[in-house]
Amino acid sequence: MFHTILIANRGEIACRVIRTARKLGIRTVAVFSDADADAQHVRLADEAHHIGGARPQDSYLRGEAIIEVAKKSGAQAIHPGYGFLSENADFADAVLAAGIAFIGPSGASMRKMGSKAGAKDLMAAAGVPVVPGYTGEDQSPDLLQREADAMGYPLMIKAAHGGGGKGMRIVRTHDEFLPNLESCQREARNAFGRDRVLLERYIEHPRHIEIQVFGDSHGGALHLNERECSAQRRYQKVLEESPSVFLTPELRAKMGAAAVQAAHAIDYANAGTVEFIVGADGGFYFMEINTRLQVEHPVTEEVTGLDLVEWQLRIAAGEKLPLTQEQIEQQGHAIEVRLYAEDPDAGFLPGSGTLQTLRLPMPSRNVRIDSGVVEGDTVTIFYDPMIAKLIVWDEDRPRALARMREALAACEIAGPKSNIAFLERLVRHPAVVGGSIDTGYLDRHLDEFLSPAQTDRVLLLAAATTRLLAQEADARTAAAIGSDPGSPWAIADGWRLGYGGSRRLAFAEGGTRIELVARGHSGDYVIELDGASHTVSGARLDDEALSARIDGDMRRFRALSDGDDVLVHDGRQRLRLHAEAVYRREGGDGGSSEHRIRAPMPGRVVVVQKQPGDAVSAGDVVLVIEAMKMELALKAPRDGVLAEVRAQAGDFVEGDAVLATLEQ
Template sequence: MFSKILIANRGEIACRVIRTCRRLGIRTVAVYSEADADAQHVRQADEAYPIGGPRPAESYLRGDAILEVAKRSGAQAIHPGYGFLSENADFAEAVENAGIAFIGPKAASMRKMGSKAGAKDLMMAAGVPVVPGYTGEDQSPNVLSREAARIGFPLMIKAAHGGGGKGMRIVHRLDEFIAQLESCQREASNAFGRDRVLLERYVQAPRHIEIQVFGDAHGNALHLNERECSAQRRYQKVLEESPSVFLTPELRAAMGEAAVKAAHAIDYVNAGTVEFIVDPGGAFYFMEINTRLQVEHPVTELTTGLDLVEWQLRVAAGDALPIVQQQVPQHGHAIEVRLYAEDPEAGFLPGSGRLEKLVLPTPSPQVRIDSGVVQGDIVSIFYDPMIAKLIVWDQDRPTALARLRDALSQCEIVGPKSNIEFLERLVRHPSVVEGSIDTGYLDRHLDEFMPAHAVDPSLLLAAATATLLMQEAVAREAAALSSDHSSPWAIADGWRLGHAGRRPLAFLHRGEELGLVAHGADGEYSIESADGIHAVTGARLRAGELSLRLESQARRFLVRIDSHRVSVHDGDKRLDLVLVSAYRPKNASVSGNDGRIVAPMPGRVVMIKAKPGQAVAAGQELLVIEAMKMELAIKSPRDGVVAELRAAAGDFVEADAVLATLEPQ
């Protein structure tokens, strides 16, 4: 076994490899870009070395710099993780030529899979089922049109090189073919430098099922069961699970056997994934081999009890596989989702920024968290915006799904927008619960998975109740610390002679202000909202759980609350609100009358709409800040001239920070 390994990657996969190496007593060497100087993989490794600028091409894609660090640090092996150089045959070959072990397949095996057309021909020769199509070298439009007519419609045009969903077109009629072909070729040329395409019959309503394979240098190969990845958006996996509810024992055995044939066909060594597409009738076809460890490998680990990274290290060190096919275990059901800094409502636009708050479930035998960030870290604009992988395991699928819903309800991300609400709707959707989702369902019905815009009245009342209870608790604590514990000035129940006084509350939700009025105290309230007056009784807030009765119906909510925001979850839906003063003027942003325009809450400046010297009118938007998953327009409180701007787009600002100053016209 190796004594020192360099990890040529970043984020959660680098941290994952470090954990396994630490358990095995192996020292680790990390590399990092300028943007990652304070990253978790740098802090967790035994040694770490800078390799260049923040962009991948300046750092993590610089094989020469990584090799130089390996030699200087005395690393005996390089683990490429996934992404970056993990499937780069030239890098794998350079590592081997330097006398360092590459923890992955040989360069020759990668090259055999580098072309989709060549890989398809190779699989056909090995007896692995492939989708009927055309992979020939003659790429003239006439030949491709003739082959398309022979294959039949619908069909898919695919770039012969590359991946990630780029260079793919679905064609439904022959008269659409040439236009779609030219579009696909242009995209392939721009993305991969080559415009060669292949044609395949388009399998409608398919399932995406992949088989984890492992090979060693002694000629052994086996599979570690399947993962279903049919929940996809634009060919990107959203939810992965094992085992698949779609496979029969016979189909599972046949697909596993085909995957092992595929591994033998390219003399595969180390971890890889054979990906298949399966039609509704159970016919399956080879798509590709990912010549690396996959992002979704934890679901295989949780259902087999095996550490795939440890297997990678031992195989790379020359060991034989520790078990044979008949000994591969399978128990329970595991599901993985990925928490991303992205905005589903803006086309899943990737986000960035400081993680002001990051709350994830406590890890346990049933709940696993793989993450490369902690609270306070920055999600960089230069890399994949994944925050964490959330993986759950239980004895059966329904229980695992219930555990996943519970784990998601415990998650809270403040800073960049996230996909938590999208995932919560996904794991409750009938197509997922029933196990019937196909690879195109999300794209066809994306609106069914988008967070609701309307505010649930019960969640709003719960948020108000939690805020009232917190205010009262703070007041009691202050009173306890005062010289006069019974002072009426320390009571926060709004009491007035003869009645409980009016207690206004205000929240911001998606930039809109929500106003409520409460009467009462100590968990017994009458709360007025836009839709009427509601009775809240028996309210208690303990250890993040709020219990109460709404109109006599007992309810329970998970609550997170601080001086800036409140979040409530009823086990199905969540509501995130920003606390603001109920007495501030609408859209107020001036501190006093001195012309200072201040941030009403902590956030990130996303847009500047004015410039120094510009005359502005009352109510005109000057800046836009983003906080708590929403954007808030900062408006001019009066007519005037912008004297100074003290913030720029991308800046993070604290509450009450001066953003701009106004002077009279």
């Protein structure tokens, strides 16, 4: 076994590898960029070295700098994690050439799988079913258009190198093909450094099933059963589970055997994932092999009881596979979701900023947290905005879903917006509960998973009650530590001479202002909301729990009042409000923003498609910025003529910066 390893990655996967290495008594070395100088993986490792600027190409994609750190620190092996250089065959070869072990497959195996096109051809030759399509090296737009037309629509354009849902587009008509091709190639070039694509027939309503495989350097190979990843949005997985409710024992055995056959075909060693697309009839087709550990590997660990990172380390050190296929056991059901800094109600726009609040459930046998950040850390614009992976396990799927609902209810993130509420609706949706979701369901029915247009009135009343009780408690505390503990000012009841006083409350929910009027005190209130009166009685706030009779019905909520923020959760949905000043000055600059095109978040301008003087129509793309590994098209808000463009390709811009204006 190794005595020192270097982790050529960041975030939760770097933290994950460090913890397993520590368990085995292995010393760890981390690398970090300018943006990650205070990151958790840097603090967890035994030592850490700076390797460059914040952009991946200036740091985590600099293989020569990483190898130099490994030599300097005496590391015997390099673990690439996932993303960045994890599937770069040249890097794997360079590591070995430097006399250092690469914790992953060989460069030769990667090259066979690094191109989705070559992989499909190889798998077809090995007898593994593949989806029909075009995998040729000729990448001229005219030829690709002809191949697409001949294949027929719908079809999928896929980046031949890389993964993670980047560089993929569904095209349904001839006219959509070239614009999607250009965007797909640009995204692939930015994410993976290569812009080759392949075309393949798009199977409607498919399931996404992947098989975890392991091979060793002694010719052994086996599989650890499947993970279902059919809950996806724009090819990004949002929920993974094992086992799949879709597979029969017979289909599971066939797919497992095909996955092992695929591993043998490329002399595979270490961890890999064979991904299949499965039709409604049970027909399955090879999509790709991810020659690395997958983000969703914890669900396999939870149902098998195995540490896959430990397996990686042992196999890279030359050991044989720890178990035989017959010894692989599977127990219970595991589910994983990913908490992201993003705004689902704004098109899943990635977020960035300081995690002012980060509350996650307490880890246990049933709940696991994999995260690379803690409260106070910053989610930057340079990398994936994942905050944490939330994994649950229980004896069967219904109980695992219940565990996930409980775990999500215990999560709270303040600072950048998050997808927690979206995930809470997801794990309650009939398509997920019933196990019928396919890879396109979320995109077809996204409105079913987004915030309702109208806020639940009961939640609003609970939030107002929480705020009132917190204000009264604060007043009592202030009086108790003052010079006059018996002061009448310790009673925050809004009392006025001769009549019961009222208190006004104002909250902001997104861009909406909510105003209420409350009378009463000490847990008994009449609250006016939108012209209607509601009674709240017997309200008690104890240890983050609010119990109260609202309009006669007893209700219980998880409730937090933190500064000016109030959070309530009724067990099914949450509401977060920000308290505002009750009275505010009316007015503003009076100017319309319809002539401005702003950056929705910090990022880098990758394309400027229009110039000053160009006529544009509402919805025309003027600029494209890249942030957190995704492209965002900035469009004209109305018809008009561009007056100015204030950015050019390559510029880094701040959130809300005006990048272009229309003539007024």
